[in-house]
Amino acid sequence: MIQPPSRYVASEESALAHWAGDGIATPVSGDRPFMRGVNGRPTAVHNVETLAHIGLIARFGGDWFASLGSPAAPGTSLVSVGGAVHSAGVIEIATGTPITEIIKRCNGFSSEVAAFLTGGYGGAWVAATALNSSSWTPESIAEAGGVIGAGVLWALDARNCPIRELERVATWMAGESAGQCGPCRFGLPAIASDLDLLSRHSAQVGDFHRINGRLPLVTQRGGCKHPDGVARFVSTGLHVFHEEVAHHLHGHCSAQSNATSLPVPAGRKSPVSRTGKDFK
Structure with missing residues (x-):
């Protein structure tokens, strides 16, 4: 088992293949890993959700798994819910579960919500009311202006800036x-x-x-x-x-609190002093 550097883009699939083969976890343009990855060979890159699906299929069978969710997106999804909810965490749902039900499973909102961040830090913001009638499928979230992305649903406290x-x-x-x-x-x-x-x-x-x-x-x-x-x-x-x-x-801010919501680790110098620094 090997562990890549703790950098955001080091988790990109070509960066992972680059790390496993050459010891540097930077993204590579061109052929995707399934075509040409570690040491130039086709490479399968799985994420946690894929492995969770494999476990369910092995346990209950493919027909059972396909019966869950929506016809366009069968099976289950892992959703990382955070922010202004009472019980934040990663929950597993049938794809197509209404957003309102996801929030209920997290014991509801803990404060008024200004908007949702969907898909993580590479995702998209959606007004709070826009998701009222949405369900957790790529099509439904996209219609509201969001993306599934990394499976993140973050409720931003309306008191924050x-x-x-x-x-x-x-x-x-x-x-x-x-x-x-x-x-x-x-x-x-x-x-x-x-x-x-x-x-x-x-x-x-x-x-x-x-x-x-x-x-x-x-x-x-x-x-x-x-x-x-x-x-x-x-x-x-x-x-x-x-x-x-x-x-x-106009020189003003309507925030009622100086608190911040989104988790952000300590930042690194930007731009980097040299290409690929800290990726080995």
């Missing part, structure tokens, strides 16, 4: 890149810097326009999907929290 949450995560994600391409090495730190101005009520309208101009410049241009995910996280957040953005541009 959402702009500060955007800045904290964007800054951390900028420091988690491998520094292999321009969008990660230069684009993400620039976006994080602009968000820092906005979160501190120091941004002007022109600064906000600069953020929106930079976001499309980092998408579909990286060696992996890390910059695309960060851009989606930020752009959907700015859209969902547009009223709070307006407050900040």
